[in-house]
Amino acid sequence: MMRCRITYRKTAPLRYTGNLDIQKIWERYLRRAGLPVAYSQGFHPQPRIQQACPLPLGFLSQAELADIYLDDDTLRPDDITRSLQVMPYPGIEIAAVEEVDLTEATLAGRVTATEYLAEWIDPIDADQLASRVFALLNTPQLLRSRRDRDYDLRPLIEALDVLPADSAHNTGLCMQLSARQGATGRPEEVVAALGYAPFDVRYMRTRIYFTD
């Protein structure tokens, strides 16, 4: 058996596909690519595919990570990349494949923070955004309510910067949010806290941070 870490981009065709369904898609992708995915033991064997961190529905990503276990130890990462690229799956773009030690801790248990780009679908006033960001960062506490649970958003924001518009992009934000057990910040909550409609914005995950 071998364990491979796949870094991939989640693109438009899978934008509205949730985490459980992405798991199925990976199973089908590997079957199509002829890669012998390993199954768990027990009454209902499941393919051993572990995603690092669930991506909210409607988000795109430049930096998704999944560990897959294969019933083979002769394959090299290059072979796997090639197999995956020969039978491409719409919505998944392979960025890197590397072999990792079977004993290493799961990715999901090591996530600490995630980074997102939030770009407005239509142009907005960048100065107004900048001043709201400045004010927000100077607030000690940001009490919000999500799914009937009150919480403080402010400590979950680790970094927040305005990205000025250019020829290809509208004004946006780059934010780094905590993603620890029980302390996960959501980018659309940040947008809402800034006083903007959260669905006027397109979200893209750009990075997942892990402990070593």
Add this chain to the structure above:
Amino acid sequence: MTFDHTMLQKQLERILPTVQKPGRYVGGELNQIVKDWDGVETHIALAFPDIYDLGLPNLGLAILYQTLNAREDVFAERVYSPWTDMELAIRKSSIPLYALESHRPIADFDILALTLPYETLYTNTLNLLDLAGIPLYAAHRSDQHPLVIAGGHACYNPEPMSAFIDAFAIGEGEEMIHDIVNAYQAWKRSGQPRATLLKALAQVSGVYVPALYEPDYHPDGTLRELRPLDPAAPRRITKRIVAKLPPPPTNFIVPSIDVVHNRVAVEIMRGCTRGCRFCHAGFINRPVRERPVGEILQAVQTALKQTGYEEVALLSLSSSDYTQIVDLVDQVSKHASENHLTISLPSLRIETFSIDLMDKLKGSRQGGFTLAPEAATDRMRATINKPIAADQLLETARAIYSRGWSTIKLYFMIGHPSETLDDVRAIVDLCKAVIAEGRKIIGKRAVLHAGVSTFVPKPHTPFQWAPCDTPKQIQAKQELLRSELRGPGLKMTWTSPKDTLLEAWLSRGDRRMAEVIYNAWRNGAKFDAWQDQYRYEIWQAAFEQAGIDPAFYTHRMRAEDEIFPWDHISPGVRKSFLLGEYRASQTQSFRSDCRESCLACGILPTFAELRRTNPGKQWMCPEVPIRKKKAVLEPVAS
């Protein structure tokens, strides 16, 4: 109007995060076919008028999608009904219903082709037309509007929907759809008015153009005649069939979200020779044609490679009757166990051999083992022509419980013609006998799930003359079942009498039903197939508004010589044969499986030419010695 793709994308970006399962509305799935819009001559939207989750796995549309897109001059796309939340959102933003591949408005297409496999999709069909901005009534459409066609099992009685559909495709679509497209293209190039197109379509074998006919009724409301208004309109429309089943589709679209069936589906056989008298599918899908084992295996392997699916369904009306079933199951199961695949094999006969088959498939025993005895007394079984001995059922049940299944599902129907409360009580006794066996073998783990639906006499079956049970009769029967079919391990589900009534009105209706359907839609009826959406009162009001008594369609015994609203549609089976079967049901006479000896239903003379030009053993009809007398020459239907 030019199509602004970017604008639509921006609108959708804002809407989609606010609706349930937005993945239903974006397309882009694995194996979706996209072509350059301006590079093809004819654009066809294939529609299933219910949500994506139900429509995507529809095998009929998958077949048409593949065969149409194989043509360079055609681009076939998909469209489904938006769920209520999405409907509200797109209506609010004035977004017209769009196709999933190109995101173009449905109104921009040449042809909108709907599948109507069951009747409770009718209000959804109207809603879909409305969301697309296409006039609901065929008579209100102009040359600029798409041609609206429909096919599928419900269309064997097209009359209730005849005001809304330009042309019905009766029977199997694999070849007929191309004839329709060719006729459309010829018309479009000619620059003639829409009426010319309708006449041309009426010349295509299997196509019914309702606007070319007019009904005439007796004073008692029954039909006197459906009169052709044009020489182009044939008196009788005989369904189309394919002489030989073409290779099955393999390049299935794989949804990016969970839908009702996530699997490769291969039809191993079409039709059924059992002749159960209640069964619509059994009479309209004749003759039986099987696919060779090699072709099925090839299709399964290719489809698995193309989709990555982990489940395969081998579909037919009666798996046990497939001639090479053991060979097929042996080969498929070998492949399955090596690849973590699940194989499903529905519609097995009630015999221990069926358990051997399921054993070979080594599938999970979690879902339970399903059998369909349909009735519980010998009298009822003879009435419906489904002979099963009670001890054979018990023996099968014992074997199922002792070979690893803890749940058995038994499907029954109440409301068969002449059924009494004693016949219904026998369902209780039979279920109790089965669970008693289960408890002897595996104790308290044994479960029996009885699914009891209510019979609706369907057009083109021997029971088409029979009335439906009244709601009172249904309630009494269900009450008896609910009070007596209880005990440890026993579970029962049933159909609401109100659901049954709707199905009956819609399946047995005539042209006057169109107004009722329209009223119901106007008053908010949609998703009638969904228990939590269907509203009986809307339909009652719709009948009242139209001044029509619903009981006329449901609770009336029809005279043997009554002209039915669907008599001009021929499934190839003679009306006189159906009447013979109806009489046989009244004397509780069994008829054999017609693979053994031909019962002269009418299929062979109807398609004699087709069979002659396609010799071989694909048809399971036995050879009939040619008689010189009238039997062969008797016209189809009376």
